[in-house]
Amino acid sequence: DSGVTQTPKHLITATGQRVTLRCSPRSGDLSVYWYQQSLDQGLQFLIQYYNGEERAKGNILERFSAQQFPDLHSELNLSSLELGDSALYFCASSVGRAWGTGELFFGEGSRLTVL
Amino acid sequence: GIQVEQSPPDLILQEGANSTLRCNFSDSVNNLQWFHQNPWGQLINLFYIPSGTKQNGRLSATTVATERYSLLYISSSQTTDSGVYFCAVERNAGNNRKLIWGLGTSLAVNP
Numbered sequence: 001d002s003g004v005t006q007t008p009k010h011l012i013t014a015t016g017q018r019v020t021l022r023c024s025p026r027s028g029d030l031s032v033y034w035y036q037q038s039l040d041q042g043l044q045f046l047i048q049y050y051n052g053e054e055r056a057k058g059n060i061l062e063r064f065s066a067q068q069f070p071d072l073h074s075e076l077n078l079s080s081l082e083l084g085d086s087a088l089y090f091c092a093s094s095v096g097r098a099w100g101t102g103e104l105f106f107g108e109g110s111r112l113t114v115l
Numbered sequence: 116g117i118q119v120e121q122s123p124p125d126l127i128l129q130e131g132a133n134s135t136l137r138c139n140f141s142d143s144v145n146n147l148q149w150f151h152q153n154p155w156g157q158l159i160n161l162f163y164i165p166s167g168t169k170q171n172g173r174l175s176a177t178t179v180a181t182e183r184y185s186l187l188y189i190s191s192s193q194t195t196d197s198g199v200y201f202c203a204v205e206r207n208a209g210n211n212r213k214l215i216w217g218l219g220t221s222l223a224v225n226p
Contacts, residue, residue: 088156104150104203104214
């Protein structure tokens, strides 16, 4: 158990819908990262937050947004869902580092299926 | 940007065999990590090793930063070692830092 908690574990929804994925980092970790893993594109970095502020951005679509709350949990919002958004979405956390990536610990992922 | 190459892409072993996985990177790094993704999709942190050597049970890793490569050794492999092994690195420069991931080595350990 990495100590990173993600919910829900599985989610099935329809095209055009909106979903929210939730992540609670390990106790004491200030940084949260979101990754998308699909069959044809491997592991893609989406976005990083450090202590509530956005720190680094990857290949995150405009239809996607994220935030980190004062209690350090994070949510990834996916809207206007398309079939191609079906993927495994991982959250990871690390001990606080203002810049760059610390030692990452991953949650079990949220498997999103868009029908 | 920095390039990360892992080899071999695929590996099949008999239980009990040893193996070495390699990660080459094209620039100096301040962060290198090895991860194992098991067949159920879980991503497990194996080593945080920007330089030097570490060991954890049957697994060990060595990073030679000056020569821009890292090796992951698996000894006495078990079927539970099956899955994909990823190397990820971060450049030692810039503000918008992020981990760059290799494509992984897919390992199958047969009983």
